[in-house]
Amino acid sequence: MQYKIALIPGDGIGPEIVREAKKILDTVCEKYGHTFLYKEVLLGGASIDVHGVPLTAEAVEEAKASDAVLMGSIGGDAKTSPWYQLEPSKRPEAGLLGIRKALNLFANLRPAYLYNELRGACPLRDDIIGDGFDLIIVRELTGGLYFGARKTEEIDGVRTAVDTLTYNENEIRRIAVRAFETARKRRKQLTSVDKANVLDSSRLWRSVVEEVAKDYPDVSLSHMLVDNCAMQLVRDPAQFDVILTENMFGDILSDEASMITGSIGMLSSASLNETRLGLYEPSHGSAPDIAGQDKANPIATILSAAMMLRYSLDLDREADAVEDAVRKVLQKGYRTVDIMSDGCVCVGTAEMGDRIAAEII
Numbered sequence: 001m002q003y004k005i006a007l008i009p010g011d012g013i014g015p016e017i018v019r020e021a022k023k024i025l026d027t028v029c030e031k032y033g034h035t036f037l038y039k040e041v042l043l044g045g046a047s048i049d050v051h052g053v054p055l056t057a058e059a060v061e062e063a064k065a066s067d068a069v070l071m072g073s074i075g076g077d078a079k080t081s082p083w084y085q086l087e088p089s090k091r092p093e094a095g096l097l098g099i100r101k102a103l104n105l106f107a108n109l110r111p112a113y114l115y116n117e118l119r120g121a122c123p124l125r126d127d128i129i130g131d132g133f134d135l136i137i138v139r140e141l142t143g144g145l146y147f148g149a150r151k152t153e154e155i156d157g158v159r160t161a162v163d164t165l166t167y168n169e170n171e172i173r174r175i176a177v178r179a180f181e182t183a184r185k186r187r188k189q190l191t192s193v194d195k196a197n198v199l200d201s202s203r204l205w206r207s208v209v210e211e212v213a214k215d216y217p218d219v220s221l222s223h224m225l226v227d228n229c230a231m232q233l234v235r236d237p238a239q240f241d242v243i244l245t246e247n248m249f250g251d252i253l254s255d256e257a258s259m260i261t262g263s264i265g266m267l268s269s270a271s272l273n274e275t276r277l278g279l280y281e282p283s284h285g286s287a288p289d290i291a292g293q294d295k296a297n298p299i300a301t302i303l304s305a306a307m308m309l310r311y312s313l314d315l316d317r318e319a320d321a322v323e324d325a326v327r328k329v330l331q332k333g334y335r336t337v338d339i340m341s342d343g344c345v346c347v348g349t350a351e352m353g354d355r356i357a358a359e360i361i
């Protein structure tokens with residue numbers, strides 16, 4: 001089959017990790033007889049440098065015209081990069097939020113599981129890790145604090161800033177449905193995370209999730225406050241199957257979840273709308289401090305490409321082949337520096353990509 005893939009290398013380590021993911025996709029094409037037609041799209045700082053804005057209408061059109069979008073990372077060093085001299089709505093991150101909104105990518109899936117081989121890289125104690133964990137965070141991605149009205153002004157000589165956290169019941173319902181559907185395909189346990197002891201938006205969240213739950217009697221639902229969830233993730237991560245939460249809480253909890261998998265360099269993600277089109281990106285940032293040094297871990301991006309094969313292109317066998325290849329390379333003891341442990345072989349970004357490509361059968 002032939003598919004159109006928009007590639008967004010982005011900034012920092014983005015280009016080098018996307019290069020490795022493309023290497024993997026090219027190998028999948030060879031082995032399974034597909035053709036991927038790639039179109040490179042500028043976003044974030046890379047777009048600012050060329051067009052003066054982090055996202056153009058053309059970039060949105062290119063993304064919409066493709067079957068899926070694979071992205072590296074965007075953003076630079078806020079202290080030194082000229083991108084951060086621009087007003088906030090013109091900075092790299094605004095490009096990422098803009099494309100999420102333009103494509104209506106309201107459902108962000110971030111799976112976090114511990115490879116047995118990476119137990120040594122997991123910062124949790126062995127008795128806490130137990131038999132490992134396998135959870136997925138379903139994060140609302142186009143609402144909440146990220147997209148509410150904001151302003152900074154001086155009131156009676158005092159600088160004052162306001163951000164608005166708004167959710168309506170329709171936004172909550174559609175992400176809740178996605179989370180229940182996800183749970184149905186897994187261990188059927190859903191934990192909805194909110195701050196209902198303080199926030200109105202969380203109280204509405206909880207009641208809409210309860211309503212949706214009536215259509216999913218086979219899924220067991222519990223509610224957890226976000227501060228407790230942050231604690232439970234490092235106290236007993238195995239208790240979780242699917243975590244459903246709003247945009248900001250999901251941003252924070254997914255970084256925490258990634259760290260207990262051994263490294264933030266391991267966490268893939270899929271951002272989906274109501275159609276098959278999705279944007280796939282690692283959950284980590286652009287790590288400008290190590291950009292261009294062949295040090296970045298490409299696995300999160302490669303696993304994001306696997307999610308792309310599965311969710312947007314319906315190529316389950318091919319997605320399994322990529323995930324198996326990652327596992328085999330870890331089993332053979334190859335590690336990038338972020339997941340390095342005693343007795344393993346430390347390899348760079350490109351070699352990690354080569355080794356994973358070589359294991360695809």
Ligand code: IPM
Nearest residue numbers: 074075093096097251283285
């Ligand atoms: C993420 C990132 C983004 C977010 C940033 C880069 C705007 O942290 O995808 O988790 O906050 O959503």
Ligand code: MG
Nearest residue numbers: 251252255283
């Ligand atoms: Mg984040």
